[in-house]
Amino acid sequence: MSGTLATGASVEPPMVLAEQVTKSFGAHEVLKGITLEVKRGEVMCLVGPSGSGKSTFLRCINHLEVLSAGRLSVDGELIGYREANGKLYEMAPKEAAKQRRDIGMVFQRFNLFPHMTALQNVMEAPLRVKGLPKAKVESTARDLLARVGLADRADYYPAHLSGGQQQRVAIARALAMEPKLMLFDEPTSALDPELVGEVLDVMKGLASEGMTMIVVTHEMGFAREVADSLVFMDAGVVVESGLPSEVLANPRHARTQAFLSKVL
Amino acid sequence: MNGPAAVTPPLGEPDASAPIKAIRLRHPWRMVFAVVLVAIFVFFVIDAAFRPAYDWPSVGKYLFDRRISMAALVTIELTVFSMVIAIILGVILAVMRLSPNPVVKSVAWFYLWIFRGTPVYVQLTIWGLISLIYTSIDIGLPFMTPWVSFSTNAALNTFTLAVVGLALNEAAYMAEIVRAGLLSVDKGQEEASIALGMSWSQTMTRVILPQSMRVIIPPTGNEVISMLKTTSLVTAVPFSLELFTRSRDISAETFNPIPLLIVASIWYLFFTSILMVGQYFLEKRFSRGVGDRQANKSDAGGGAGLTGAVPIVGAGQPTVVLPPTHDQPGTGGTR
Numbered sequence: 001m002s003g004t005l006a007t008g009a010s011v012e013p014p015m016v017l018a019e020q021v022t023k024s025f026g027a028h029e030v031l032k033g034i035t036l037e038v039k040r041g042e043v044m045c046l047v048g049p050s051g052s053g054k055s056t057f058l059r060c061i062n063h064l065e066v067l068s069a070g071r072l073s074v075d076g077e078l079i080g081y082r083e084a085n086g087k088l089y090e091m092a093p094k095e096a097a098k099q100r101r102d103i104g105m106v107f108q109r110f111n112l113f114p115h116m117t118a119l120q121n122v123m124e125a126p127l128r129v130k131g132l133p134k135a136k137v138e139s140t141a142r143d144l145l146a147r148v149g150l151a152d153r154a155d156y157y158p159a160h161l162s163g164g165q166q167q168r169v170a171i172a173r174a175l176a177m178e179p180k181l182m183l184f185d186e187p188t189s190a191l192d193p194e195l196v197g198e199v200l201d202v203m204k205g206l207a208s209e210g211m212t213m214i215v216v217t218h219e220m221g222f223a224r225e226v227a228d229s230l231v232f233m234d235a236g237v238v239v240e241s242g243l244p245s246e247v248l249a250n251p252r253h254a255r256t257q258a259f260l261s262k263v264l
Numbered sequence: 265m266n267g268p269a270a271v272t273p274p275l276g277e278p279d280a281s282a283p284i285k286a287i288r289l290r291h292p293w294r295m296v297f298a299v300v301l302v303a304i305f306v307f308f309v310i311d312a313a314f315r316p317a318y319d320w321p322s323v324g325k326y327l328f329d330r331r332i333s334m335a336a337l338v339t340i341e342l343t344v345f346s347m348v349i350a351i352i353l354g355v356i357l358a359v360m361r362l363s364p365n366p367v368v369k370s371v372a373w374f375y376l377w378i379f380r381g382t383p384v385y386v387q388l389t390i391w392g393l394i395s396l397i398y399t400s401i402d403i404g405l406p407f408m409t410p411w412v413s414f415s416t417n418a419a420l421n422t423f424t425l426a427v428v429g430l431a432l433n434e435a436a437y438m439a440e441i442v443r444a445g446l447l448s449v450d451k452g453q454e455e456a457s458i459a460l461g462m463s464w465s466q467t468m469t470r471v472i473l474p475q476s477m478r479v480i481i482p483p484t485g486n487e488v489i490s491m492l493k494t495t496s497l498v499t500a501v502p503f504s505l506e507l508f509t510r511s512r513d514i515s516a517e518t519f520n521p522i523p524l525l526i527v528a529s530i531w532y533l534f535f536t537s538i539l540m541v542g543q544y545f546l547e548k549r550f551s552r553g554v555g556d557r558q559a560n561k562s563d564a565g566g567g568a569g570l571t572g573a574v575p576i577v578g579a580g581q582p583t584v585v586l587p588p589t590h591d592q593p594g595t596g597g598t599r
Contacts, residue, residue, distance in 0.1 A: 062459055064455060064458065064459065093463065093464060094463065097458070097461050097462065097463050098461065100458065100459055100460070100461045101460075101461035103459075104459075105456075105459040107452060107455070107456060109452055111450075111452040111453060111455065111456035112456075113453065113456070113457075113471055113475075114475065115474050115475055115550075115552050124460070124462075124470065125460035125461060125462060128462060128466050128470060129460065129461045129462055129466070157552065170456075173460070174459075174460070177460060177461060
């Protein structure tokens, strides 16, 4: 992590700062004012029933969804808009793409490119987006595949990999852009139970290396063990948040209690 | 089956792991049908060989006649030029139809409505009469003296008009094929690509188009073959140097049409056969990673890749059977 040269009393901004984030699809309000902060190196787990807006919030951070109201900034930079003279200007697609480079995203359904091998999947973005030399990109990509335990699967197409392996390739693909923030959208929900562990292990490794992560998950064990904070969302609002051990052991809110009694 | 010396497993306790040895089901009717069909075919061939109307010596004489081979070349030129224009225009129209801009969308829809809704023969005839409708081509501002003006007849020869007529008609069909291809790619692919910071054009060219090719190529192959044959209609323009019209013209002199029709058919068949081989290799190239049905190589599961087939109907062309769109690689507990 490159520490910015502190000038006087200036403080490093939080990695993610959400203020009253609101999102509607037509008349349906999915997010009703989410305010939260994710510090550098923090691992935050977002939990809650389906339809509570967790995934939508995650997609807002990456500007895959456009906010209806509120402010959202990553590393001190407003997402999707530029602010000048007290006015907001919508970003051109090019600028938005530039912001997304630094934010890695892992999807529930992996979304690997099926016409490329595992190695090509990992190499694609550094080659095309950053324009790095091929030899360098390839050696980095091979290192990343080794890191997720798939060095021997580099030349396999996604169709020939198990779900767990595909998701690990997807993580390597996101890491290849050297993101400062990683978003995980239910990364283990589409996996066979016996394959969940291998993906969570990779994520644990990532967390221990100090990566800032926001994880939408139903894996309470992972949340308890790895997360620094846990946020419980329901019906588009943050119901409760705090240390995972505390929230999981002593949920204060009735809605949290009801949810946890079902999943724990 | 077993000889008296063979050791049979005790009854009720068969060796389950032994490979199944059973007498294969016989299909006697298949054999009967095959013999009958081959006999009819052989009879037809022998009969045709001695039938004077076919005039085989003339077929041999004209098959490599210089006029015919030149006409075959012109047919290829017509096909290639119009298909190239049609594919480019088709991609543009397909992207226009998927555009969020309602004006652009409607323009594409209107184009398709006109060019798909009228017969190609009528369109070619109209293109042939274009110089009667627009006597000169002017470049300039409306209601002012044009900067450049030239006569339509001088600018557009019948070959150009034939290519334009065929291409504009075909573009409407290609647009539908390309659109179906683009829509067949899972939305998640676009999102994954965008999330990596790739631009719209990179997403299109590197992720969406290569995957849609698998769906686009088979019907496009059909369109090329169809176009090769449709070139025989450009006599409506009238353009007369392609294969069919040329052979008709020769037979008009010799009063012997049948051998020349056979000659033309042989050339058409020759070209379509080459196209079919080319299409096979193109399809193979673009189904990397998805179309192959080899057993799962990964050690985590034994499920074979894909099952089932989804028919894709390409713009009124014969139905092509393709592997299903693979939009959820390995989702769920399948492997």
